[in-house]
Amino acid sequence: MNELNEHAEFLSDAELSEAAKQQRHLTERIAHASSPFREIVTQINHVLVGQSHLVDRMLIGLLTGGHLLIEGVPGLAKTTAVASLAKAINTGFQRLQFTPDLLPADLIGTQVYRPQDQTFVVQKGPIFSNLVLADEINRAPAKVQSALLEAMQEHQVTIGSETFPLPEPFLVMATQNPVEQEGTYALPEAQTDRFMLKVIVDYPNREEELLILRRMGKTGTKLEVDAVASPEDILAARTLLDEIRVDEKVEGYIVDLVMATRRPKAYGLELDGLIQFGGSPRATINLTLAARAAAFLAGRAYVLPTDVRSIALDVLRHRVMITYEAEAEDLTSESIVQQILDHIPAP
The missing domain is CATH 3.40.50.300 (P-loop containing nucleotide triphosphate hydrolases)
Structure with a gap:
């Protein structure tokens, strides 16, 4: 965009x-x-x-x-x-x-x-x-x-x-x-x-x-x-x-991805009892910086939602702590972040 x-x-x-x-x-x-x-x-x-x-x-x-x-x-x-x-x-x-x-x-x-x-x-x-x-x-x-x-x-x-x-x-x-x-x-x-x-x-x-x-x-x-x-x-x-420009809709997409790791129910995700705690504001900052860097390496002066999506798993996988219930269901922080990425629509 x-x-x-x-x-x-x-x-x-x-x-x-x-x-x-x-x-x-x-x-x-x-x-x-x-x-x-x-x-x-x-x-x-x-x-x-x-x-x-x-x-x-x-x-x-x-x-x-x-x-x-x-x-x-x-x-x-x-x-x-x-x-x-x-x-x-x-x-x-x-x-x-x-x-x-x-x-x-x-x-x-x-x-x-x-x-x-x-x-x-x-x-x-x-x-x-x-x-x-x-x-x-x-x-x-x-x-x-x-x-x-x-x-x-x-x-x-x-x-x-x-x-x-x-x-x-x-x-x-x-x-x-x-x-x-x-x-x-x-x-x-x-x-x-x-x-x-x-x-x-x-x-x-x-x-x-x-x-x-x-x-x-x-x-x-x-x-x-x-x-x-x-x-x-x-x-x-x-x-x-x-x-490098970050459009308001892309900024909203970044915030929604991080917020969904904290309050998944508010985003229609059935992850109750599976996330102990989600990404901090540092995750939001890092996701924005990493998306800007991805756009730079692609030679663009603006960030696309695909830049955010491509880097989100690496930014969030170690910031989402799962509960024992999630481990009992053979879930990992990575699989939960992937569910969030698949569920939150990109602008």
């Missing part, structure tokens, strides 16, 4: 001409600013087979500054995808292997005493990077998870009495294994809500598996990724997101 066409009948010819000119100019700027992202995808595809959904969500996270929780069994190239993204934009990258004995200081840094001048100096931790891969985040204890919380939400870290800003762009991409639960610490709701998107990584299909075999089934195979973008390109693209 093009907002300009939607309200054309209320505009004079001069106003319509000026609005069309502004939208055309914005579209041209978006096309120019989004070209590095297309180059990034090309470079990642030199290394990664399939996983286009994951790559698209990583770019949306980069554009919006929203963090990703990536869930999938081992061996699906989650780490490779994040490392390839860092190389393609020529920026800092740190991989942190989360373990039960990890301490907050191992993540954010600490104060080190220097006996020669009898002072404490700050030794910054690996969190001070642009792209941070928190591998198997649910293996770290609660203290480490809460230390990561401030960094993700505030983009700053407190060490002792000093607060240090994190470099921009800053993005945390955390992975977790859905199968093996022994020795893990479930992420609390406050932590999962800080992730803009929860992305489920699935197995490749047969054709993709054959391509993986032919590309990687040799000893010594090493595929390289060229740097085709810079952090400045990412930050420049972010400034355009707020200019």
Whole structure:
């Protein structure tokens, strides 16, 4: 839905001409600013087979500054995808292997005493990077998870009495294994809500598996990724997101989707007793930002309902907590969100 066409009948010819000119100019700027992202995808595809959904969500996270929780069994190239993204934009990258004995200081840094001048100096931790891969985040204890919380939400870290800003762009991409639960610490709701998107990584299909075999089934195979973008390109693209138009009807659609997770009965959904609590206002904000980013990557200056629908499952699946009754009926938060998407009509 093009907002300009939607309200054309209320505009004079001069106003319509000026609005069309502004939208055309914005579209041209978006096309120019989004070209590095297309180059990034090309470079990642030199290394990664399939996983286009994951790559698209990583770019949306980069554009919006929203963090990703990536869930999938081992061996699906989650780490490779994040490392390839860092190389393609020529920026800092740190991989942190989360373990039960990890301490907050191992993540954010600490104060080190220097006996020669009898002072404490700050030794910054690996969190001070642009792209941070928190591998198997649910293996770290609660203290480490809460230390990561401030960094993700505030983009700053407190060490002792000093607060240090994190470099921009800053993005945390955390992975977790859905199968093996022994020795893990479930992420609390406050932590999962800080992730803009929860992305489920699935197995490749047969054709993709054959391509993986032919590309990687040799000893010594090493595929390289060229740097085709810079952090400045990412930050420049972010400034355009707020200019992408969201029509009132699309805004209403976003609000209805989130409200339906809280009060399903008001929307004619038979989900009584199945939802413990739904999406917070942060879900509404994130869904809007992610839809804007999806429109940007498509080269458009306005958001379509299909942009909202395409990203809604990844934004909402970890924000809808189900009850024991729902579990007894073999329902999941994902299936409930899908019911809501199927029921609420798009404008």
